[in-house]
Amino acid sequence: MGRPGRKWPAVLSLLLLWAAAGSSVAGESSRWDEIRAMLFDDRPLADGTAVLELEAPQRALDAALVPVRIRARAGAPPIRTLWLVIDENPAPVAAVFRLDPELARADIETRVRVNSYTPVHAVAEAVDGRLFVVARFVKAAGGCSAPGTRDRGEALARVGRMKIRPLEPVVAGRPVRVKIKIAHPNYTGLQIDQLTRQWIPPDYVTRVRLRLAGRTAVEVESDISISEDPTFLVTLVPPGEVELGVEVEDSSDRRFARSVRLVPEA
Amino acid sequence: MRRGWRRTLLVALLAVSRAVAGAAAAPFTVEEVAPGIWVHRGAVADFAPDNRGDIANLAFVVGTRGVLVVDAGGSAAVGRDWVAAVRGVTDRPIRWLVLTHVHPDHVFGAGTVVAAGARVIVGHARLARAFAERGPVYAASMERLLGPEVFAGSEVPAPTRTVAPGERLRLDLGDRTVEIRGWPVAHTDTDLTVLDQATGTLLAGDLVFLDRLPVVDGSLLGWLRVLDELARLPATRVVPGHGPAVAPWPAALAAERRYLRDLHDAVRGLVREGVSLAEAPARIPPPSGWRLVDPDHGRNVTAAYAELEWEE
Numbered sequence: 365m366g367r368p369g370r371k372w373p374a375v376l377s378l379l380l381l382w383a384a385a386g387s388s389v390a391g392e393s394s395r396w397d398e399i400r401a402m403l404f405d406d407r408p409l410a411d412g413t414a415v416l417e418l419e420a421p422q423r424a425l426d427a428a429l430v431p432v433r434i435r436a437r438a439g440a441p442p443i444r445t446l447w448l449v450i451d452e453n454p455a456p457v458a459a460v461f462r463l464d465p466e467l468a469r470a471d472i473e474t475r476v477r478v479n480s481y482t483p484v485h486a487v488a489e490a491v492d493g494r495l496f497v498v499a500r501f502v503k504a505a506g507g508c509s510a511p512g513t514r515d516r517g518e519a520l521a522r523v524g525r526m527k528i529r530p531l532e533p534v535v536a537g538r539p540v541r542v543k544i545k546i547a548h549p550n551y552t553g554l555q556i557d558q559l560t561r562q563w564i565p566p567d568y569v570t571r572v573r574l575r576l577a578g579r580t581a582v583e584v585e586s587d588i589s590i591s592e593d594p595t596f597l598v599t600l601v602p603p604g605e606v607e608l609g610v611e612v613e614d615s616s617d618r619r620f621a622r623s624v625r626l627v628p629e630a
Numbered sequence: 631m632r633r634g635w636r637r638t639l640l641v642a643l644l645a646v647s648r649a650v651a652g653a654a655a656a657p658f659t660v661e662e663v664a665p666g667i668w669v670h671r672g673a674v675a676d677f678a679p680d681n682r683g684d685i686a687n688l689a690f691v692v693g694t695r696g697v698l699v700v701d702a703g704g705s706a707a708v709g710r711d712w713v714a715a716v717r718g719v720t721d722r723p724i725r726w727l728v729l730t731h732v733h734p735d736h737v738f739g740a741g742t743v744v745a746a747g748a749r750v751i752v753g754h755a756r757l758a759r760a761f762a763e764r765g766p767v768y769a770a771s772m773e774r775l776l777g778p779e780v781f782a783g784s785e786v787p788a789p790t791r792t793v794a795p796g797e798r799l800r801l802d803l804g805d806r807t808v809e810i811r812g813w814p815v816a817h818t819d820t821d822l823t824v825l826d827q828a829t830g831t832l833l834a835g836d837l838v839f840l841d842r843l844p845v846v847d848g849s850l851l852g853w854l855r856v857l858d859e860l861a862r863l864p865a866t867r868v869v870p871g872h873g874p875a876v877a878p879w880p881a882a883l884a885a886e887r888r889y890l891r892d893l894h895d896a897v898r899g900l901v902r903e904g905v906s907l908a909e910a911p912a913r914i915p916p917p918s919g920w921r922l923v924d925p926d927h928g929r930n931v932t933a934a935y936a937e938l939e940w941e942e
């Protein structure tokens with residue numbers, strides 16, 4: 365048979381960044397108030413339901429690989445930053461996406477680990493500085509954090525491989541979705557290797573920079589909540605035929621880069 | 631299908647472990663599927679207190695030197711019934727235990743089988759590593775799903791003899807020899823099979839599923855490659871990891887191969903089309919002819935998608 369429900373080890377609960385001050389399951393959590401205060405101080409967050417769409421499964425099929433998409437609705441103001449927050453995860457801020465509104469649109473998808481039933485928040489900052497928030501509740505099937513799908517030697521040998529693929533025809537000046545998949549185990553640092561009785565050290569992608577013709581179109585700050593083999597679907601606006609460079613940094617100070625040419629269809 | 635020598639043995643073991651579980655579980659039975667090869671059929675069900683983790687097929691092979699036990703059940707409670715079932719058939723010593731892979735429904739009775747005498751524990755070269763990574767997670771889930779009383783005392787000792795992918799280990803049981811083979815990543819990254827050469831019986835572990843939908847927890851591409859090789863093994867019958875106690879070989883492989891191929895083709899198509907991971911499970915209709923399709927089919931789609939993205 366298989367997975368009896370993937371789950372992060374119970375030790376995780378000792379390592380929460382915030383004391384688990386008891387959160388409700390109704391979609392509002394006290395943790396959110398703390399996270400929000402930490403990220404935004406007392407800046408007002410407006411209800412973003414007319415501005416942002418947050419797609420996430422109500423119940424995850426695989427808690428270690430939960431697809432999440434954040435996109436601006438038609439008529440939304442131009443957006444320069446997106447935060448993806450998984451309230452109940454040990455490191456709740458899964459990723460921050462900084463966009464150059466001329467080169468990228470607010471339509472981002474990634475895959476995350478979900479530790480336990482949790483609200484997921486997406487916050488968008490418009491270029492004029494206004495903040496908008498939306499939330500969904502995600503039930504992870506039986507919890508999370510499976511060990512990686514590959515053993516450590518194999519996983520580390522693959523680090524640096526990348527897949528960069530436009531998902532639709534490239535047209536100059538028009539948004540095109542591009543998928544970037546990065547081979548990396550994205551170890552959380554919260555798992556114990558029972559053979560050696562040592563913690564498996566954290567080893568995860570911290571930053572992904574997407575450059576169009578040398579200009580940063582999207583910069584992703586990412587963390588341990590991003591799934592193994594971090595994958596980002598971004599929406600770029602290539603001005604014409606252009607080189608897309610992908611630069612990756614991880615917590616072990618590895619740096620690697622790859623590039624492809626985005627060639628508009630004739 | 632029904633053979634003259636095939637008998638069914640009812641081992642009445644209702645006292646201790648059942649009293650703990652409280653539920654009126656089915657009696658723990660074994661049947662002889664080939665001369666000297668006995669199988670206990672696990673329930674085609676998800677882990678639940680009433681089945682105590684008894685959801686995988688288990689087998690033993692009786693030789694003149696002793697008994698080789700293949701898999702141990704999902705809890706110490708099942709392991710105790712399993713050992714008693716062996717004892718109900720033969721008084722030859724239990725010498726060997728083979729763990730076909732890392733999954734909890736196959737391994738958590740292992741401590742009980744070892745305590746009953748199995749000195750040699752055979753596992754895949756990656757089993758110890760895989761269990762080190764997954765064991766604590768599995769134990770916590772099993773305790774929750776089966777209940778602490780049922781799960782109490784469940785242990786998985788490390789293998790004393792490992793078998794690497796591609797390696798074949800022959801064990802002399804006296805009047806018969808079994809060949810244990812290690813496989814590359816397929817159902818999991820720890821799959822072994824046992825071939826009884828005397829009777830042409832393949833004890834396939836979870837490389838072969840019948841009735842219960844196959845679960846991809848290793849590599850879909852790897853599993854498809856392994857199936858081609860598996861089909862060439864000189865066997866006439868198979869004991870699958872899930873489903874009936876025995877089935878004709880290699881015909882029994884057809885349904886699983888079809889499901890995995892269809893899954894591969896459908897998921898590859900969606901990845902090529904640019905259909906997102908989120909949408910993919912709903913785009914591939916659940917297959918017919920299998921049990922426990924939900925949610926394992928959706929999980930298989932998800933796992934296959936993440937794997938096949940590297941291919942496109």
Ligand SMILES: [Zn+2]
Binds near residue numbers: 365366731733817836
């Ligand atoms: Zn299995």
